[in-house]
Amino acid sequence: MNKEEIFKMIVQHTCEVIPELEDHTFKSGDQLKELGANSVDRAEIISLAMESLSLQIPMVEVFGAKNLDELATLLYENQ
Amino acid sequence: MNWQPCCMKTNSATDTVISGVGVITATGQGKTAVMNAWLEGRHAFDVMKRPGRQQGTSFLGAEIGDITYPEHFSKKMLRTASFTGSVALVTLEEAWNEARLSEVAPHRIGLVVGGSNTQQRELMQTCDAYRGREAFLRPVYGFTFMDTDVCGLCTETFGIRGMSYTVGGASASGQVAILQAIQAVQSGQVDVCIAMGALMDLSYWELQGFRSLGAMGSTSYASDPGGACRPFDQQSDGFIFGECCGAVVIERAETAAARNIKPYAVLSGWAIAMDGNRNPNASCEGECTVIRNALEKAGITSEEIDYVNPHGSGSPTGDATELKALQDCGLSHAYINATKSVTGHGLTAAGAVEVIATLLQMKSGILHPTRNLTDPVVPAMNWVKQTPVHHQIMHALNLSFGFGGINTAICLRRY
Numbered sequence: 074m075n076k077e078e079i080f081k082m083i084v085q086h087t088c089e090v091i092p093e094l095e096d097h098t099f100k101s102g103d104q105l106k107e108l109g110a111n112s113v114d115r116a117e118i119i120s121l122a123m124e125s126l127s128l129q130i131p132m133v134e135v136f137g138a139k140n141l142d143e144l145a146t147l148l149y150e151n152q
Numbered sequence: 153m154n155w156q157p158c159c160m161k162t163n164s165a166t167d168t169v170i171s172g173v174g175v176i177t178a179t180g181q182g183k184t185a186v187m188n189a190w191l192e193g194r195h196a197f198d199v200m201k202r203p204g205r206q207q208g209t210s211f212l213g214a215e216i217g218d219i220t221y222p223e224h225f226s227k228k229m230l231r232t233a234s235f236t237g238s239v240a241l242v243t244l245e246e247a248w249n250e251a252r253l254s255e256v257a258p259h260r261i262g263l264v265v266g267g268s269n270t271q272q273r274e275l276m277q278t279c280d281a282y283r284g285r286e287a288f289l290r291p292v293y294g295f296t297f298m299d300t301d302v303c304g305l306c307t308e309t310f311g312i313r314g315m316s317y318t319v320g321g322a323s324a325s326g327q328v329a330i331l332q333a334i335q336a337v338q339s340g341q342v343d344v345c346i347a348m349g350a351l352m353d354l355s356y357w358e359l360q361g362f363r364s365l366g367a368m369g370s371t372s373y374a375s376d377p378g379g380a381c382r383p384f385d386q387q388s389d390g391f392i393f394g395e396c397c398g399a400v401v402i403e404r405a406e407t408a409a410a411r412n413i414k415p416y417a418v419l420s421g422w423a424i425a426m427d428g429n430r431n432p433n434a435s436c437e438g439e440c441t442v443i444r445n446a447l448e449k450a451g452i453t454s455e456e457i458d459y460v461n462p463h464g465s466g467s468p469t470g471d472a473t474e475l476k477a478l479q480d481c482g483l484s485h486a487y488i489n490a491t492k493s494v495t496g497h498g499l500t501a502a503g504a505v506e507v508i509a510t511l512l513q514m515k516s517g518i519l520h521p522t523r524n525l526t527d528p529v530v531p532a533m534n535w536v537k538q539t540p541v542h543h544q545i546m547h548a549l550n551l552s553f554g555f556g557g558i559n560t561a562i563c564l565r566r567y
Contacts, residue, residue: 092227114228116291124288 074126074152080145086121087141090114101142119144126152161420161451163567165406168334169415170564171344172251172401173508174243177495178214178394182246187512190494190520191540197377197392197496204273207356212369212377213393214496216351225309232292234271236397237305239351243397244306247346251401255411258313262342265302266329267350267500268320276355302350314342318350322554323465324424325349326398326503327562331422333402344403349504351397359393367391367432367467382524383464383490384471384535391465394496398504400511405567416511420547420565421450427557434470438559439477443549446561447481452547454482457563459519459545461510463553464490465497468529474551475530487543489536493523503552503560510564514545 074082084099091109105115119135122128122144130151138144175182178196179189188194196214205211219238221230222245230238244263248254253261275297282289295301303316315336321328326349333347362368369390373380381392408415423445427438447454460483462474478484491509492498498505513519519541528535548564 090228090231092231113291117232120288120291124285129287 076145076149079126079149080141082125083118083122083141083145086118086125089121090117099141101140103141104139105141122148128152161565163405163418165404165409167405167418168337168402169405169408169418169567170400170511171403171408171413171415172247173416173511174246174250174399175397175505175508176216176239176243177396177505178216179494181220181242183508183512187516190491190509191518193494193521193523193538195378195381195494195523197381199377202273204277204355205359209356209360210374211356211359212373212380214395216395229305229309232296233305234274234296234301234353236270236351236353237302239397240265240302240306240348241309243399244310244346244348247399247401248310251344251413252411253344253401256344258311260314260343261312262314262333262336262345263303263306263312263316263348264329264332264336264345265299265316265318265348265350266321266325266504267352268299268318268325270299270302270350270352270500271297272358273353273355276357321558321560322556323497323499324503324552324554324558324560325500326505327507327550327552327560328424329504330400330402330507330562331424331560334419334422337402337404343407344401346399346401347504348399349397349498349501351395351501352499354393365432368393369466379524381466381493381496383466383493383522384475384528385525386527386529388466388468388471390467391492391497394492394498396495396498396501396505398501398508400504400507415567417514417567418565419562420452421446421448421563422561423449424560427559429557432555434473434553435557436473436477436480438557439474439551439553440480442559442561443477443481443483443551446549446563450547450563450565452563455485456547457483457486457549459510459513459543459548460486460488461491461506461548461550462488463551464492466492470553472529475533478533483549484533486549487519487534487536487541489519489522490525491520493525494520506552507550507562507564510545510548510550514548514564514566517542517544519543
């Protein structure tokens with residue numbers, strides 16, 4: 074996946090975990106926490122994203138991302 | 153004019169009462185739908201279709217259909233709720249609204265969930281889905297695999313701030329939860345305590361275990377699923393599973409009165425006793441013990457019991473043992489039917505659902521029929537067979553028995 078596809082995939086999983094966001098217009102600077110994702114939700118979204126990429130790296134390596142764009146970048150660089 | 157039969161005890165402000173109920177079975181969601189099915193003897197037995205229920209098998213049972221969720225339930229929470237948890241939420245919603253618990257201080261409300269190992273089917277499905285790719289196991293599994301997730305789901309959704317925990321009592325779990333909730337109210341730990349019999353979500357593993365054990369009905373009725381569940385009938389050869397969940401709201405009469413709630417009934421007596429027998433076989437001695445202890449606590453004689461809602465699972469030896477216990481305790485005169493004949497055996501839920509069956513029959517003045525009871529193993533009982541019976545219940549006795557020698561009994565008095 075390219076970075077744009079990864080971003081869309083993260084958005085898809087975010088809506089899956091938090092269905093209340095289905096009408097939200099996602100931006101690259103969006104932060105999961107500000108979108109209402111608690112720590113379990115964030116772990117769930119990241120886990121789903123890693124599964125979509127068949128990416129088996131320690132989850133802690135992508136915990137540093139400050140927003141969706143940075144998360145997409147980290148996942149892109151680790152795939 | 154207030155009139156009560158001479159044998160009726162006077163209601164007291166400190167009576168422990170049931171002020172609200174919620175129920176769901178395979179024949180409907182909510183007390184009206186469920187009670188209509190009970191009175192009509194309408195069933196939903198078939199070869200089970202829920203994913204994870206069969207493995208080259210054709211196990212019979214009754215499965216819940218589409219569930220209607222209230223708008224205020226969090227979609228995010230429902231996504232990760234187990235089937236057991238989702239059913240618990242809608243069941244509690246009904247009981248909560250009927251007892252108007254939003255008018256009670258949250259820290260004075262408790263919840264006891266009856267049942268252990270209630271989410272087996274989905275745990276097995278998760279194991280199957282992630283075997284060999286364990287690194288991708290959903291983080292929420294780390295806490296949702298525990299039965300106490302039902303406590304978490306319910307207390308967050310309804311804002312309960314008193315105590316909440318699960319109690320296990322095998323097929324007596326629902327009644328064990330009620331007994332625990334009574335203690336929580338009578339001790340003053342909380343003012344109101346909800347007791348729930350949680351849905352036990354069986355996978356084909358547990359079903360096969362019950363089949364191997366000889367506890368669950370065999371393949372005799374494979375071509376006639378509606379005929380398979382037949383408690384107390386000569387042709388029964390074991391229980392038939394039925395998905396269900398029940399919740400009752402327990403409090404003192406005075407706190408219910410403060411909210412203008414008329415209780416369903418008074419919890420007049422109750423008892424629990426073990427057989428000291430780890431195995432699944434029933435004990436007449438243990439069953440007689442809880443019946444007599446519950447009657448003593450209620451301050452009534454066996455003659456005053458006019459309706460018995462038995463355990464009546466459909467186990468040939470279990471049914472025969474229970475009928476002997478009822479005869480030995482002088483209860484052959486009381487009307488008796490078998491709720492499991494319509495609903496199936498809800499296992500952890502059964503005790504609570506059958507107390508609700510008693511309450512709804514008490515309220516309606518009609519006793520529901522017993523499906524498939526054509527040739528009772530003991531004819532000399534006051535059976536409600538295929539036709540409903542009009543009867544005003546004054547004193548009822550509910551029984552639940554669980555594997556491992558667990559016996560419970562509850563007496564209910566018309567309010």
